[in-house]
Amino acid sequence: MADIEGTVRPGFEQVRDTFAAVADGAAQLVVYHRGERVVDLWTGVDGDSLLGAYSATKGAAHLVVALLVQDGVLDLDQRVRHYWPEFPADVTLRDLLAHRAGLVGSDEGFSREELADDRIVAERLARQRPFWRPGSAFGYHALVIGALSGEVVRRATGRTIQEQFADRVRDPYAVDFYLGLPAELEPRFVSTQPMVRTPERQLPLPAANSLSGIAFNRHRPGSPEVWELPNLPEVRRLGSASFGGVASARGLARMYAAAISPLDGESPLLKPETAAEFAQIQSIGHDVVLREHKAFGVGFHVTSERYPELGQGSFGHSGAGGQQAFADPRNGIAYGYTRRRVPFPAAAAPENEPLIKALYSAVRAVEARG
Incomplete structure (x- = not known):
């Protein structure tokens, strides 16, 4: 069993x-229940260590979208071209956020510097x-x-x-989660370690020029492996809204x-009706990129489809580094888990x-x- 620090x-x-029985190396786990932190545990790293968030970053990005929809600035049922006339797919914002636009990558792929820069990616797509x-x-537009x-x-x-x-x-909620890591916080960052591959874990990868290969940029020569992304300084500095966030489990859960x-006397960010709309299933069934059964809400995973206890x-979002983070409004639970070593296969650990x-x-x- 792992040596555990922290409190419950x-x-x-x-x-x-x-946590002591199942933690795989360095990991953090934090849980809030009805606005109070009830679990704050770690092993192999410090409680305030920052790790790559991978696709759990998408939860932070789409929380912003939810706030803008709640404000009336964005309309989920408006065509994307209303906001962005050059956009090449005639879909609504709702369809885009449900991974239905078909723009999972570019024919020629992206260099590592291009992939880290959201403005370049958007311009190319x-x-x-x-x-x-x-x-x-x-x-999945991964x-x-x-x-x-x-x-x-x-x-x-x-x-x-x-x-x-x-x-x-x-900033207003003191959330330890960064889309663009300030240089002064770099000493808190803990680099990701690669997954350990053993003979029974040698699964065939999709062809580089397949839809899956294009979506994960494998057709671009010299493209970094997914597990490497948070270790690239340009990814941490620019904070790609798809995968470039850096966070502690405290930040994910908070x-x-x-x-x-x-939380601390502040009202919830989302009205119940906004949270319910973004959690509602928009796409479910066969994901043509991941080639498996998936369920997406509006920009988020429908987390209860994976964990029936919820x-x-x-709603929430996992990450390829093993991260899992979600909100369960009915039970008042917010959960954040992160680990240093990428699991095999790369997904929620x-x-x-x-x-x-x-x-x-x-x-x-x-x-x-009671």
């Missing part, structure tokens, strides 16, 4: 015990023919969705999605707590399942006692 509130001891008839199917939604935000507001996140979420719960209306089961068991017991 009375009643949540089984979460600590499960504005000239790209979609890879399927927009709206007819869905597929490395580019934040650049696309971010360009809509920039066109509508004159400010980047990274600036909006800092001003509306990170962001979702701020979204749905009163309440209906839960398998230990999240027993951790979430232990958490919900603890919550039920605590609430039953």
Whole structure:
């Protein structure tokens, strides 16, 4: 069992015990329940260490979109071309955020410097023919969705999605999550370690020029592996809204707590009806990029489709480095988990399942006692 540091509130001891049993190397776990931090655990890193967020970054980016929809600045059922006339797919903003636009990459791919820069990615994709008839199917826009939604935000507001996140979420709510890591915080960053491949884990990769290969930029010579992305200084500095965020588990969980719960005297960021709309299933079934069953809300994963313990209306986003982060408004839970070593396959780490089961068991017991 791992040596665990940190604290849990009375009643949540089984979460600590499960974390000690399943943590795979360096990891952090933080949980809020009804606006109060009830779990704050770590092993192998410090509690305030910053790690690459990978695609959990998309949750931060699309929280900004949700706020702008709530404000009436953006309309989910407006055509993307209303905000961005050069956009090559005739779809609504809702379709774009549900991964239905067909713009998963570019024919020639992106250099590592280009991939890190959302403005360059958006400019290139504005000239790209979609890879399927927009709206007819869905597929994970893994490395580019934040650049696309971010360009809509920039066109509508004159400010980047990274600036909006800092001003509306990170700074007022003291969220330890950065879309663009300041140089003075670099000493807190812990580099990601590659997954460990063993003979039984040698799965065939999709062809570089397949749809999956294009979506993950594998057709571009010299493209970095997904696990390497947070280790690239330009990725951390620019904070790509698809994968470039840097956070602690405290930051992941606090962001979702701020979204749905009163926090330190502040009202929740999202009205219940906004949270419900963004959590509602928009695309479900066969993902033509990932080649597996997936469920997407508006910019978020429908997390309850993966973890049945969660309440209906839960939303969040996992990351290839093993991260899992979500809000469960019905149960008042905000969850953040991150780890240093990328799991195999790259996705939400398998230990999240027993951790979430232990958490919900603890919550039920605590609430039953009143």
